Amino acid sequence: MSFKRTALYPVNPITARGEGTKLSSSKDKIAYANGRTVIIRDLKNPGADIAYSGHIQNATVARISPSGYYCASGDSAGNIRVWDTVGEEQVLKAEYRVISGRVTDLDWDGESKRIIAVGDGKERFGHAFMMDTGSSTGEIMGHSKVPNAVSIRQQRPYRAATAGDDTTIIFYQGPPYKYVKAIKTHTKFVQDVRYSPSGDHFVSVGSDAKVFLYDGKTGDTLAEVTDSPHSGTIYGASWSQDSKSFVTSAADGTVKLWDVEARKATTTWTLGPGLSNQQVGNTWTAGDDIVSLSISGDLNIFDKRVGTNPARVLQAPSKAVTSAISSRPGTFIAGTADGRVLSHDGESYKTIDGSGHSSYVVGITATSDGPVYSTGYDDQVREIDLKGQSFVQASCPTASQPKSIAVAKDQTVFVAEANAVEAIRSNQKVHELKPSFSPSSVAASGSIVAVGGEDQKVRLYDWDGKTLKETAVLEGNKSVISALAFSPDGSLLVSGETSGRVLLFDVKERKLITSRWSFHTARILSLAWTEDGQHCASGSLDTHVYIWSVKKPMKNISIKNAGTGGVSAVFWLSPMKLGSTGADGCVRVWDIVFHV
Structure with missing residues (x-):
């Protein structure tokens, strides 16, 4: 590779x-x-x-x-x-x-x-x-x-x-x-x-x-x-x-x-x-x-x-990029430390217009065929209309400062906060989970919602459209869960830790596959899967990007010093093109070759 x-x-x-x-x-x-x-x-x-x-x-x-x-x-x-x-x-x-x-x-x-x-x-x-x-x-x-x-x-x-x-x-x-x-x-x-x-x-x-x-x-x-x-x-x-x-x-x-x-x-x-x-x-x-x-x-x-x-x-970010995702093949959306959200069509940026965030953008999320959602330190969840390149006027306030955001297939948005996980649909809160631990990250796939906690555990919940019901606890992490990501088919889950380790879990079997993805030396800030679910990229505060192989867990691609000050987001623009960005506000695109 x-x-x-x-x-x-x-x-x-x-x-x-x-x-x-x-x-x-x-x-x-x-x-x-x-x-x-x-x-x-x-x-x-x-x-x-x-x-x-x-x-x-x-x-x-x-x-x-x-x-x-x-x-x-x-x-x-x-x-x-x-x-x-x-x-x-x-x-x-x-x-x-x-x-x-x-x-x-x-x-x-x-x-x-x-x-x-x-x-x-x-x-x-x-x-x-x-x-x-x-x-x-x-x-x-x-x-x-x-x-x-x-x-x-x-x-x-x-x-x-x-x-x-x-x-x-x-x-x-x-x-x-x-x-x-x-x-x-x-x-x-x-x-x-x-x-x-x-x-x-x-x-x-x-x-x-x-x-x-x-x-x-x-x-x-x-x-x-x-x-x-x-x-x-x-x-x-x-x-x-x-x-x-x-x-x-x-x-x-x-x-x-x-x-x-x-x-x-x-x-x-x-x-x-x-x-x-x-x-x-x-x-x-x-x-x-x-x-x-x-x-x-x-x-x-x-x-x-x-x-x-x-x-x-x-137009372009003028402050650190704090979150980014690929919206369509070859394009991406980025949120910044000053609250701006910008879209990139593969050639140039355009600022998302309308009543956006007033401060640090914590996360951006979207399903493959749905709208884009973002949340920030202004304690708001906002919907973005990509066709109109603007924020939808209505927004939904969160009960406390958001830490992570994810969206399920039914367009329910889940927000991890200090003491709760909120479920939001159509700009209205439809459910609030108050667990015994402090949530630190969230991810969703189909009807399954994964919540990482400061207690170093990942919990799986089933979402029936009304409530979250706990179904399993995944153990093996040794520090606070800072990032989570499901593979495209939902069969695998990766968790990133504040210590720099990345763990791979089998969702159906509820078991740990490997804990040896441990070459990062600082907090994992972002995780992103390829379309085929065979490789996962991780970005870290240590300024490096690693690409991990599911079939060959001991093989990886290390992109050292990929972003000054830390890599806050990684995202796949195509099956063999990876984007990375972070504290310096620059987005770098990498051609990746997976050797058979």
Whole structure:
């Protein structure tokens, strides 16, 4: 048995209210950070997407070198990692601790040799250094508060500009980079500063909703661009490749395209009112795609020739994926830590509309021919209409916080809670079982319902449409049951433990088949069977995925480090395609070969 990763569906950038999010681009690729993962996303060739997970702390910014061979990424602890973008391994070239706190931005010089990084340091707010040796190439000074952005002129003579919360822009010349002057044009926080590709100009934007243009060589202020101004904080600015235009994104929900020579806005895209449409970052790719980030996490791609709606919107999780199932062959549904539920059609995500969950999605379940149900920490069970891509308006509250969810053939939904198992049908509670143990997980097949408990036992119940009647107790587990799954025909049952063991039971004979599936080292979070019931996949907090064989219990496929931070869900997209996802929000698809 063997495997090969064939697809990566990346997570979108993470956002925070009142803060900008740095996006960058190289050719047709955009780079950004989410948690400890750095994403390089190819807008023209999704198969070339990269997810780099080398950071121990949360990554904050990433920029690809002008040569395209390396990426430099900074994190919340002040570390800069320089790594290879070519090949599958993303080999680390160098790592430096440049400041003592969060890195807010960094930039490369035109030779891909020097980097300036800025951020919330205690001893200094920035550092200029050689990418291969880490040796200093100047002194970044002049700010009294945290810098938010840095940009380097890409041609000689090199210049650099930093912008910060002290309402000041500092202009440097070098290398070695040294302070030249402070520019006091803004009256509030300066959120971004960007040099044009030609180096003739640089632009600054800030919380005062103002846009200023400067001479790239001298740092002299050329003009305040006042035509058709934004009405809210401007978080990002980016230039076209010909340096004749630049684009800005603001909290007023608009994206504006500006003509440098005319000093006026030529196009305004309005995303709409409301918090979710605030624009908190942007980048302009060499392929002429203007990408602006909504605070909701959506990446809006604009065509400069069309001044109406985005040409397309890239939706994806922006937080950890906490649950996922395959809905139809080649498609899946994922729930996230912030309450969003998204469907994926094999090519792109779409957010499930309507009144969804307000917090952590605990579980998603469905029968092969029925609707989809989800539950979360908002203590609600909700039904999803896949055809309409929306939540059904009605929902059913649970008595306490859900731990696990399953659905029977008659579309009765079972929810395991701290002290009970509730049966829900047509958004109404029809039965409540209050056992002597604390339920921790639930699964259903036909009229049989399996409930795992914190007492390390699995109990089987018969469901007659009205009540649950206990029929058997399966023993052999040695820690709390964290996941359960019936094989498609209901003849087999697997239980996953918090210790990492997976046990296989014969449902009809009520006996343990094997307890030797014990290679995981942490809590089992998800179990999924193949259609033929011959193999079962397990995902664990230990970041690994294992695929177990029923006929040959000692044989398995081990997919190590399948997801940074833990694998919360595994699901079969087809008989030989497995999906896995988890804490990093990325979904990876694996081609599995079962050798006879």
